[in-house]
Amino acid sequence: VTSIQLLETGLRGTLTPFLGNISTLQVLDLTSNRFGGAVPPQLGRLGELEQLVLYDNSFTGGIPAEFGDLAILQILDLGNNTLHGAIPGRLCGCSAVWAFGAENNNLTGALPDCIGDLSNLKILVIAHNDLDGELPPSFAKLTLMETLDVSENQFSGSIGGLANFTNLKILQTFDNRFSGAIPPELGRCKNLTLLNMYSNNFTGAIPGELGDLTNLEVLRLYDNALSSEIPRSLGRCTSLLSLQLSTNQLTGSIPTELGELRSLRDLRLHINRLTGRLPASLTNLVNLTYLSFSYNSLSGPLPENIGSLKNLQQLVIRNNSLSGPIPASIANCTLLSNASMSSNEFSGPLPAGLGRLQSLMFLSVPDNKLSGDIPEDLFDCGNLRTLSLAGNSFTGSLSPRVGRLSVLRLLQLQRNALSGAIPEEIGNLTKLIGLELRGNRFAGRVPASISNMSSLQELALQQNRLGGALPDEIFKLRNLTFLSVASNRFAGPIPDAVSNLRSLSYLDLSNNALNGTVPAALGRLDQLLTLDLSHNRLTGDIPRAVIGKMSTMQMYLNLSNNMLTGPIPPEIGGLTMVQTIDLSNNRLSGGVPATLAGCKNLYSLDLSANNLTGALPAGLFPKLDVLTSLNIS
Numbered sequence: 051v052t053s054i055q056l057l058e059t060g061l062r063g064t065l066t067p068f069l070g071n072i073s074t075l076q077v078l079d080l081t082s083n084r085f086g087g088a089v090p091p092q093l094g095r096l097g098e099l100e101q102l103v104l105y106d107n108s109f110t111g112g113i114p115a116e117f118g119d120l121a122i123l124q125i126l127d128l129g130n131n132t133l134h135g136a137i138p139g140r141l142c143g144c145s146a147v148w149a150f151g152a153e154n155n156n157l158t159g160a161l162p163d164c165i166g167d168l169s170n171l172k173i174l175v176i177a178h179n180d181l182d183g184e185l186p187p188s189f190a191k192l193t194l195m196e197t198l199d200v201s202e203n204q205f206s207g208s209i210g211g212l213a214n215f216t217n218l219k220i221l222q223t224f225d226n227r228f229s230g231a232i233p234p235e236l237g238r239c240k241n242l243t244l245l246n247m248y249s250n251n252f253t254g255a256i257p258g259e260l261g262d263l264t265n266l267e268v269l270r271l272y273d274n275a276l277s278s279e280i281p282r283s284l285g286r287c288t289s290l291l292s293l294q295l296s297t298n299q300l301t302g303s304i305p306t307e308l309g310e311l312r313s314l315r316d317l318r319l320h321i322n323r324l325t326g327r328l329p330a331s332l333t334n335l336v337n338l339t340y341l342s343f344s345y346n347s348l349s350g351p352l353p354e355n356i357g358s359l360k361n362l363q364q365l366v367i368r369n370n371s372l373s374g375p376i377p378a379s380i381a382n383c384t385l386l387s388n389a390s391m392s393s394n395e396f397s398g399p400l401p402a403g404l405g406r407l408q409s410l411m412f413l414s415v416p417d418n419k420l421s422g423d424i425p426e427d428l429f430d431c432g433n434l435r436t437l438s439l440a441g442n443s444f445t446g447s448l449s450p451r452v453g454r455l456s457v458l459r460l461l462q463l464q465r466n467a468l469s470g471a472i473p474e475e476i477g478n479l480t481k482l483i484g485l486e487l488r489g490n491r492f493a494g495r496v497p498a499s500i501s502n503m504s505s506l507q508e509l510a511l512q513q514n515r516l517g518g519a520l521p522d523e524i525f526k527l528r529n530l531t532f533l534s535v536a537s538n539r540f541a542g543p544i545p546d547a548v549s550n551l552r553s554l555s556y557l558d559l560s561n562n563a564l565n566g567t568v569p570a571a572l573g574r575l576d577q578l579l580t581l582d583l584s585h586n587r588l589t590g591d592i593p594r595a596v597i598g599k600m601s602t603m604q605m606y607l608n609l610s611n612n613m614l615t616g617p618i619p620p621e622i623g624g625l626t627m628v629q630t631i632d633l634s635n636n637r638l639s640g641g642v643p644a645t646l647a648g649c650k651n652l653y654s655l656d657l658s659a660n661n662l663t664g665a666l667p668a669g670l671f672p673k674l675d676v677l678t679s680l681n682i683s
Contacts, residue, residue, distance in 0.1 A: 052098075053077040061085060065109075067092040079103040081127075089133070091116040099123055105151065106130040113152070118143035127151040129175065134158065137181075142167040149173040153199065157181055166191035177222065178202040185211055193217070201225050201246065209233065220244045224270070227251055232271070234259040242266050248294065249273040256295070261286045272296040272318065279303075280319075285310040292316040296342065299323055304343070309334040319343040320366065326350075328372075333358045342366035344390070349373065357382030368392040368414070375399075376415075381406050388412040392438070395419055400439075405430030416440035416462065424468075429454045438462035440486065445469070448492075453478035464510065465489040472516075477502040484508040488534070491515055501526040512536040512558065520564070525550050534558040536582065541565070544583075549574040558582040560608065568592060568609070573599040580606040584632065591616035592633075598624060608632040610656065615639065618657070623648030634681065635659040642666055642682070647673040654679040 051072050062084035069078070070092025076099060086108040093102065094116025100123060109131040117126065118140030126144065129151040136159035137152070144150075148170045157179040166188025174192070177199045184207030185200075195215045199222040206227040212218075213235035219242060229251040236242070237259025243266060252274040260269070261283025268291060269284075276298040284293070285307025293314060300322040308317070309331025317335065320342045327350035332341075338359050348370040357379025363386060373395040380389075381403030387410060396418040404410075405427030411434060420442040428437075429451035437458060444466040452461075453475030460483060469491040477499020479485075485506060493515040500509075501523035509530060517539035524533070525547035533551065536558045543566030544559065551557075554575050560582045567590035568583065575581075578600060592614055598621035600607070607628055614636040622631070623645025631649070634656040641664035642657065649655075652674050658681040671677065 051075060055079040056083065058082040064088075065090055069093060070095040072096065073098065075099055077101045080107065082106040084108060086110065088112075089114055089128075093117070094119045096120065097122075101125040103127040104131065109133060111135075113138055113141070113157075115140040117141055120144055122146050125149045128155070129153040131155055136160075137162060137176075139164055144168065146170060148194075151175040152179070153177040155179050159183070161186055161189070163188060165189055168192065169194070171195060172217075173197045175199040176203070180204060182206070185209065187211065190214060196220070196241075198222070212236070215239060218242050222246045223250065225249045229253065231255070232257055232276075236260065237262040239263065240265065243289075244268045246270045247274070252276060254278065256281055256284075256300075258283045260284065263287055265289050268292045270294040272298065274298055276300060280305055280308075280324075282307045284308065287311065288313065290314050294318040295322070297321040301325070303327070304329055304332070304348075306331045308332065311335060313337060315361075316340045317342070319346070321345040324348055328353060330355075335359065336361065338362055339385075340364040340366075344368040344370065346370055351375075352377055352380075355379055359383055360385070362386055363409070364388045366390045368394070370394050372396060376401055376420075378403060380404075383407070385409050387433075390414045391418070393417045397421070399423070400425050400428065402427065404428050407431055408433060410434055412436045414438040416442070418442055420444065422446075424449065426451055432456065434458050436460040436462075439466065441465045443467060447471070448473055448476075450475040452476055455479060457481055460484045462486045463490065467491060469493065471495075472497055474499050476500065479503060480505070482506055486510040487514065488512045489514075493517070496521045496524065498523045500524065503527060505529060507553075508532040510534050511538065514538050516540065518542075520545060520559070522547055527551070528553065530554055531577075532556045535562070537561040539563065543567075544569050544572075544588075546571040548572060551575060553577055555579045559586070561585040563587060565589070568596060568614070570595055572596045576600075576602060578602065579604045582606060582608040583612070584608045584610040586612055588612040588614060590614065592619055592638075594619040594621050597621040600625060601627075603628045604651075606630045609636070611635040613637055617641075618643055618662075620645045622646060625649055627651050630654040632656040633660070637661055639663065642670070644670060646670060649674065650676075652677055656681040658683045 052074055064087035065085050067090040075096050081103055088111035089109050091114035099120050105127045112135035115138035123144045124146050134156040139162040142164035153175045160183030163186045171192050172194050182204035190211035193214050196217050197220040201222040202225040208230035209228055210233055213233045216238050218239040224246045231254040232252055234257035242263050248270045255278035258281040266287050267289050272294045279302035282305040290311050296318045303326030306329040314335050315337050324346040330353045333353045333355050339361050344366050351374035354377050356377050362383045368390050375398035376396055378401040386407050392414050399422035402425055410431045416438050423446035434455050440462045447470030450473040458479050464486040471494040472492050474497040480502050482503050488510045495518045506527045507529050512534040519542040520540050530551050531553050540562040546569055549571035555577050564586040570593055573596040597619045601624045603625050604627040610632045617640035620643040638660040644667035647670050
C-alpha cells in the first residue's frame with residue numbers, strides 16, 4: 051500500500067497506531083473526517099511518507115515530535131483540529147517539506163529557532179493559534195517562501211527578516227503584535243497579490259516602494275500606528291481591488307493618483323488625520339462598491355460627479371468638515387445601500403431624485419446645515435431601515451408619504467424646525483423600533499395610529515407643541531423602554547394605563563400641564579431607572595406604595611415644581627441605587643425621613659422650597675458619603 055486517501059467519508063474514532071507499520075506508505079490523506087484523540091506518534095516511522103494530511107478533523111494533544119524523522123515528507127497539513135502545545139523543534143528535521151499547515155488549532159509557544167532549516171518551505175500557514183514570541187533569526191533563510199500566513203496569533207517584534215522573501219505571493223501577518231517599520235524591501239516582492247498586515251503595532255511610514263507591486267490586489271494596513279502621508283506611488287498598483295489604510299495616524303491629503311486605481315472596489319481611509327479636499331479623480335473609480343473616509347479633517351465639497359460611481363454601495367464619510375450641497379448626481383448611485391454623512395457642514399436642501407435609490411437601507415445626514423423641506427420622493431425609498439435627518443434646519447411638515455417606509459426601523463428627525471401635525475400615516479411604520487421627533491414644532495395631538503407600532507422601544511416627542519390629554523394609544527406600546535413627552539402642552543391626569551409599559555426604564559412627562567395625583571399604577575413599572583414628572587400641576591401625596599416598588603431606580607427621581615403635599619415617604623430610603631432626587635418646589639410637610647440614609651449612591655438631593663419641619667436626622671449625611679449637591683433651603 052502506497053496511498054490511503056479517505057477524504058470526507060465521515061469516518062470517526064481514533065487513528066490506529068498500526069498505520070505506522072505500513073512502511074511503503076507515501077500518501078496518507080484523511081481530510082474532513084471526524085477522527086479524534088491523539089495523533090499517533092508511530093506515524094513518524096513511515097520513512098517513505100511524502101504527504102501527511104490530517105486537515106479538518108478533531109485531533110487533540112500535541113504534534114508528535116517523531117514527525118521530525120520523516121526525512122522525505124513534502125506536505126504536512128494538520129490544520130483545523132484542536133491540537134495544542136508547542137511546535138516541536140524536531141520538525142526542523144523534515145528538510146524536504148515545502149508545505150506546512152497547522153492553522154486553526156490551539157498551538158502555543160514560540161516558533162522553533164531552527165525553523166530556517168526547512169529551506170524548501172514555500173507554504174507556511176499557522177494562522178489562528180496562540181503562538182507568541184518573535185520570528186526567530188533563522189526565519190530569514192526561508193527565501194523560497196510564496197505563501198506565509200502567521201495571522202491571528204500573539205507574535206511580536208519586527209518582520210525585517212521577511213525582506214528577502216522575493217517569491218512571496220501571499221503575506222498575512224494580521225491580528226498579532228508585530229511592531230517597528232514595514233520593510234520597504236517588500237517592494238521587491240513583485241509577485242505579491244495579497245498583503246494583509248492589519249491590526250498590529252506597526253509604526254512609521256507606508257513605504258513608497260509598495261507602489262512597485264503592480265500585481266497586488268489587496269493591501270490592508272489598517273489598525274496600526276502608521277504616521278506618514280499616503281504614498282502617491284500607490285497609484286501605480288493598478289491591480290488593486292481593496293485598499294484599506296484606516297485607523298492609523300496618516301496625514302496630508304488624499305493623493306490624486308489614487309484615481310488611477312480603476313479596478314479598485316474597496317477604499318477605506320477612515321479614522322486618520324487626513325486633510326484637504328477630496329480629489330475629483332476619485333470619481334474615476336467606477337468599480338468602487340465601498341468608500342469610507344470618515345473621522346478625518348477633510349474639507350470642501352463632494353465631487354460634483356460623484357454619481358459616476360454607479361457601483362457604489364457604501365458611502366461612509368461622517369465626521370469631517372465637508373461642505374456645500376450634497377450633489378444631485380448622487381441619485382445616479384442606484385446601488386447605494388448605505389449613505390452615512392453625519393457631522394459635516396453640508397448645506398442646502400437634500401437633492402431631488404433620492405427616490406431612485408431603491409437599494410438604500412441607511413441614510414444618515416444628522417448634524418449638518420441642511421435646510422428646506424424634506425423631499426417627497428425620499429419616501430419612495432421603500433427599503434429604508436434607518437432614516438436620520440436630525441440636527442439640521444429642515445422646515446415644513448412631515449409628509450403623509452412617510453407611511454410608505456414600511457420596513458423602517460429607526461426614524462430620527464429631532465432638532466429641526468418641522469411643524470404641523472404628526473401625520474396619521476406614521477402608524478404604518480409597524481416595524482419601527484425608534485421614533486425621535488423631539489426638538490421640533492410639531493403641534494396638535496399624537497395620532498391614534500401610533501398604537502400600531504407594536505415593536506416601538508423608544509418614543510421621543512419632547513420639546514414640541516403637542517397637546518391634549520396623554521393619548522391612551524401610547525400606553526399600548528408594551529415594548530417601550532424609553533418614553534419622553536416632556537416640554538409640550540399635554541394636560542389632564544396621568545392615565546392608569548401607564549402600568550402597561552412594564553419594560554419602561556425611562557419615563558419623562560415633565561414640563562406639561564398634567565394634573566391629578568401621582569397614580570399608583572406607576573408602582574408597576576419595576577424596570578424604571580429614571581422618572582421625571584417635574585413642572586406639572588400634580589397634587590396629593592407622594593404614594594408610599596409607588597416609591598416602595600421603585601427599588602431598582604438607579605438614575606433620577608424628579609417630582610419637583612408640582613403641588614404635592616404630605617410627608618416624604620420613608621420608603622424613599624429603599625432607592626439604594628438612585629443618584630439624584632429632586633422634590634423641590636412642592637408643598638411637602640413633616641420631617642426629612644431618617645431612612646434617606648439608605649440612598650447610598652445619592653449624588654444630588656434637593657428638598658428646597660417645601661414646608662418641611664423639624665431637625666435633620668442625626669448621622670444622616672455621614673452615611674451619604676457620595677453626596678456632592680444638597681439643597682434643603
